[in-house]
Amino acid sequence: MLIASDKSGPQPHPHSLLEGFKITIEECGLMELDLTGGDFTLEKSKGTINWVRECLDRAFANAHWWRKFPLCKLSVSHTIKSDHDPILLEPVNVEFSRKQFRFKFENTWLHEPNFKEEVSIHWREIPSLHLLPKLLSVTTFMARWGRIFFHKFRDKVKKQKTTLDSLVSRGDE
Structure with missing residues (x-):
């Protein structure tokens, strides 16, 4: 005690x-x-x-x-x-090697509607009083969020390319 x-x-x-x-x-x-x-x-x-x-x-x-x-x-x-x-x-x-874990913040995330709120909620939910664990946890959360965002973004790009390809091959005005 x-x-x-x-x-x-x-x-x-x-x-x-x-x-x-x-x-x-x-x-x-x-x-x-x-x-x-x-x-x-x-x-x-x-x-x-x-x-x-x-x-x-x-x-x-x-x-x-x-x-x-x-x-x-x-x-x-x-x-x-x-x-x-x-x-x-x-x-x-x-203790990661630099090749194992590279976190890169993307400014485009700030334009996503829920990004700031989700990061804030995650920060507040971490019970630790020590700054380093909080920072590492939020960084890991943002990296995971970024991977999901990237996959969604990549899918949107593929869809738009498919639409563009279908429009380019059309013969009408």
Whole structure:
């Protein structure tokens, strides 16, 4: 636990223990990974006066690890078999060679009706507080969006060429 709101129920954790844990994390140069899928990983005695919910499980990483896996996902998976929910870490390695991943922004995308709105929505939906993962995620989103746009654009060009070819071969005025 890092903060008092990480626990709901009787007998809060002593403030001195929470502060000691925070100090240790800072001294080790670690940053916490954002947990999605719920605020708590332990729940017991539900429906009683002793109902306790806590975020016991966390993941931390140093700067080197963050540079290698800035798009990682940490999520809680809920189970009915236990009072303790497991967490799943999905690291996404972004150490690409230049040939593997080249992102090029196309100004023509700005003229598409939904582009700015879709990028804004994607930016706001990313839970990470760190700028690099957000930028990488939005860049990946725009690259994917651009590939879809390109295919649609290519299909439009083919259709127009077919129409043009049929008009050129006509004999009337």
